[in-house]
Amino acid sequence: MKKTVLFSFLFGIFFVPISLWAQTEPKDTLALAENKFEESFYESLKQKGIQNYDKAVDALEKCQNLQPNNAVVYFELGKNYLADKKYPQAYENFEKATKIDPTNRWYWNGMYDVTYETHDYNKSILIVEKLIEFKPDFKEDLVSLYMNTQQFDKALDLINELNETVGKSEKRELYKADILRDAKYQGSEKANLIDKIKKNPKDEANYIALIYMYSQSNQEEKALEIAKQLEKEIPTSDWAQVSLFKFHLNNNDGEKAVKAMNIVFASDKIDKKIKHRMLNEFLLFTRNNPQYDKDLEKAIGYFDNDKEVKVAKEIGKFYQAKKDWNNAIKYYEMHLKSTSDDMDTILLLMQAFTESQQFEKLAKASDGQMQLFPTQPQLYYYNGLANNQLKNYKKAKDILESGIDFIVDDVILEINFNLQLGEAFNGLGDMKKKDTYFSKANELINKQKK
Numbered sequence: 297m298k299k300t301v302l303f304s305f306l307f308g309i310f311f312v313p314i315s316l317w318a319q320t321e322p323k324d325t326l327a328l329a330e331n332k333f334e335e336s337f338y339e340s341l342k343q344k345g346i347q348n349y350d351k352a353v354d355a356l357e358k359c360q361n362l363q364p365n366n367a368v369v370y371f372e373l374g375k376n377y378l379a380d381k382k383y384p385q386a387y388e389n390f391e392k393a394t395k396i397d398p399t400n401r402w403y404w405n406g407m408y409d410v411t412y413e414t415h416d417y418n419k420s421i422l423i424v425e426k427l428i429e430f431k432p433d434f435k436e437d438l439v440s441l442y443m444n445t446q447q448f449d450k451a452l453d454l455i456n457e458l459n460e461t462v463g464k465s466e467k468r469e470l471y472k473a474d475i476l477r478d479a480k481y482q483g484s485e486k487a488n489l490i491d492k493i494k495k496n497p498k499d500e501a502n503y504i505a506l507i508y509m510y511s512q513s514n515q516e517e518k519a520l521e522i523a524k525q526l527e528k529e530i531p532t533s534d535w536a537q538v539s540l541f542k543f544h545l546n547n548n549d550g551e552k553a554v555k556a557m558n559i560v561f562a563s564d565k566i567d568k569k570i571k572h573r574m575l576n577e578f579l580l581f582t583r584n585n586p587q588y589d590k591d592l593e594k595a596i597g598y599f600d601n602d603k604e605v606k607v608a609k610e611i612g613k614f615y616q617a618k619k620d621w622n623n624a625i626k627y628y629e630m631h632l633k634s635t636s637d638d639m640d641t642i643l644l645l646m647q648a649f650t651e652s653q654q655f656e657k658l659a660k661a662s663d664g665q666m667q668l669f670p671t672q673p674q675l676y677y678y679n680g681l682a683n684n685q686l687k688n689y690k691k692a693k694d695i696l697e698s699g700i701d702f703i704v705d706d707v708i709l710e711i712n713f714n715l716q717l718g719e720a721f722n723g724l725g726d727m728k729k730k731d732t733y734f735s736k737a738n739e740l741i742n743k744q745k746k
Contacts, residue, residue, distance in 0.1 A: 333362045340372060349380040367396035367403065374406045378413070386410050401430035417444045439468060448475045449484075456488055482509055493522075497529045504535050511539070516546075534563035541574055545581050553578065554591045561598040571598070572607075579611060583618070596630065606631055609641050616644065621652035639672065646678040658682040673702040673709060680716045689723030696720060711740045 340355035353376050359369045370393040377386035390406035397403065404427050411420040421441050427434040435458060442451035452475050455468045475481050489506040492499065503526040510519035523539030530536070537556040544553035557574055560566050575595055582592045592611075599607040612627035628645040632638065642665055649658035659682035666675045676699020683692035700713045718733035 333359050336362070337369075337372075340376070344372075344376055344379070347379070349376045352376045365396055367393040367400065370396065371403055371406060374410075378406070378409060381413075383410050383414050401427060404430070417441050421445065436465075436468075439471060443471050443474075448478070448481060451475060452481055452485065476509070479513065482513060485509065493525075500526065500530055500533055500535060503530075503533075507535070507539050516542070534559055534565050538566065538570060538574070542577070545577060548585075550581065550585055550588050550591075553581070554588065557591075557595060561595060575599070575607065579614060583620075593630070596627075600634060606635065606638075606641075609635075609638070609644075612641070612644065612648075616648060619651070621648045624648045625652070625654075637668075639669065642669075643674055646674070650678065650681065653685075655682045655685040659686060659688075671702050673699045673706070673713075675699070676702070677709060677712055677716065680713075680720065684716055684719045684723065687723060689720045693717065693720040693724065707740055707744060711737050711744075714740070 336355045336358040340352040340359070343349070343352035343355060353373060356369055356373050356376070359366070360373070363369065370389045374386045374389035374393065377383070377389060387407060387410040390403055390410065393400070393403040394407065404423055408420060408423045408427065411417070411423060421438065424434050424438050424441060428438065435454060439451055439454050439458070442448070442454065451471060455472050455475075458465075458468060476485055486506065486509055489502050489509070492502045493506070496502070503522055507519045507522050507526070510516070510522065519539050520543045523536045523543070526533050527536035527540065537559045541553055541556035541560065544550075544556060557578055560574060561571055578588075578592060578595060582588045596607050596611065608627045608631035612624045612631065615621075615623035615627065625645060625648045628641050628648065631641050632645070635641070646658060646662055646665075649655070649661060658678055662675050662679035662682060666672070666679060669675060676695050680692045680696035680699070683689070683695065696713055696717045700710070700717075703710050703713065714733045714737035718730045718737065721727075721729040721733065
């Protein structure tokens with residue numbers, strides 16, 4: 297917690313004519329007392345300026361003896377004690393100043409400073425409630441104090457009040473989010489949002505907040521009800537489509553879901569995390585409803601410029617995990633159209649061709665990639681494997697012998713190279729070399745087991 301109001305106690309603003317401090321006394325005595333007071337007071341300011349707080353206090357105590365009801369003296373004493381971290385004495389003198397002159401908010405500020413420094417936030421609340429009478433801006437401090445003392449109901453009420461009167465702030469919105477993680481405070485907030493919607497049905501933000509709260513508490517029907525209300529009141533609202541999309545999917549209404557999804561994906565107002573979630577939900581829907589594959593491909597196009605998540609690649613991996621090799625291939629190839637140097641995706645594509653036994657495509661694809669990445673041994677392996685399967689044994693042998701020299705600290709890949717070389721020489725009828733490479737593969741496998 298950090299105080300939102302910073303206090304700088306300026307000495308000059310407290311100076312008043314000496315004649316106003318004086319009582320009715322003989323002129324000579326009065327002049328002498330005024331001189332002594334002024335000398336001691338200025339001495340205290342000088343000593344405080346060089347951080348000699350004890351000497352400053354001594355000088356102020358002389359002033360106090362001369363004018364025991366002067367609030368400025370107590371205030372200065374409080375400031376010196378506070379600077380010297382003598383908190384009880386600081387609080388006591390600030391408090392005395394407020395009793396002499398309760399209309400000066402800087403004296404109350406001094407008490408607030410002490411309680412804040414000593415983390416006595418409950419006492420701070422009482423003082424800030426007084427300070428609000430002088431300056432309403434102190435309500436911001438009060439929110440933080442309520443949060444720090446775990447008076448979340450009061451904090452929430454005050455946050456909502458300030459949101460209405462002075463507008464939202466990032467800090468208060470973070471506080472509010474923390475409070476609403478606890479379900480016991482959500483009921484009052486839902487009621488608050490419903491009331492706001494009734495009062496101002498054209499304010500989109502209240503609908504969005506209420507939809508989110510209902511969704512978080514698994515009240516999907518309530519969320520849908522509010523989304524429909526939002527769509528009715530604000531037909532151009534993109535946010536209404538977020539909830540309607542989920543509703544249409546649950547009803548197995550793909551046409552309406554696609555329409556809602558496309559509106560959301562084209563919107564600059566909707567956070568991309570929400571868009572990614574919607575795409576994942578549509579992906580699962582499409583897997584059981586393949587007639588919407590074209591719509592899925594179109595949806596992916598909205599994410600072409602997404603630097604954080606490579607959507608087509610991730611969808612390819614999703615299908616690969618499901619052993620749906622053809623769809624995996626389709627989305628890997630889609631991704632590589634825009635990011636042709638992504639070696640991870642290239643190898644995933646090669647593996648998908650292998651798993652689906654599309655060896656002609658594997659041979660062609662790996663050959664093209666070898667031209668672009670001539671030092672990547674995995675590409676030589678896949679090309680050799682493909683040519684072995686196509687019975688192009690001489691080509692397989694040549695490719696594998698060229699690629700094996702690029703292997704660095706990859707025993708598994710080295711095993712696979714030796715197995716494919718063994719297959720190539722077997723196809724060529726060279727049994728001696730076949731046995732040599734199979735033996736090398738076995739030796740490496742046995743080493744791996746140890």
